[in-house]
Amino acid sequence: AITGGKLACLPSPCHGMPLDCPRIREFDDPIEIQQRLEVPLGPDEIALRDGGSAGKVPYIEGWRAIDKAQRIFGFDGWSSKIVGLTKEYEERHQSTHRWSTAYSAIVRVELKDGTYHEDVGFGSCMNEK
Structure with a gap:
């Protein structure tokens, strides 16, 4: 899909991970990159797993961390x-x-x-x- 002249990734049915999405850098300006890095994760971006006696513990799924890095730094950044x-x-x-x-x-x-x-x-x- 194209939005505002940029490619947007559509989520796949498997874990919400984008399918066949080119990994392009969305930002070039260092200030904008820093601002994007400082944005807190939303509740929908945090998964929970069993932590034994600690109960449920939050974590970020590997595919989501990779996707965020690709979007901020580019596939080769x-x-x-x-x-x-x-x-x-x-x-x-x-x-x-x-x-x-x-x-x-x-x-x-x-x-x-x-x-x-x-x-x-x-x-x-x-x-x-």
Whole structure:
């Protein structure tokens, strides 16, 4: 679809992710890019997952984060990579033959001009087959 001379992406039936949408940068002005980055996520952009004893915890789905980056920086204006991946622990329970394991990852998001941000993520599973 075209709106106001720019391409607009139509949501797909699968997770609201756009289908066959060219990933063009919507903004070129650094001030406008900064303003877009500062816009808080709306409630419809935040998903919830089971956090065990913490109840439901909010998070942003990966496809949504990628879509926002594509729209703000353009398909060729940014990249991401795993800088480090560490197995924190791994244990097989002899009596139940189930596993408990945890990993941490350092991920870098880098812009075309070389600026970047790194952060740590952590994931675990307990008592799984």
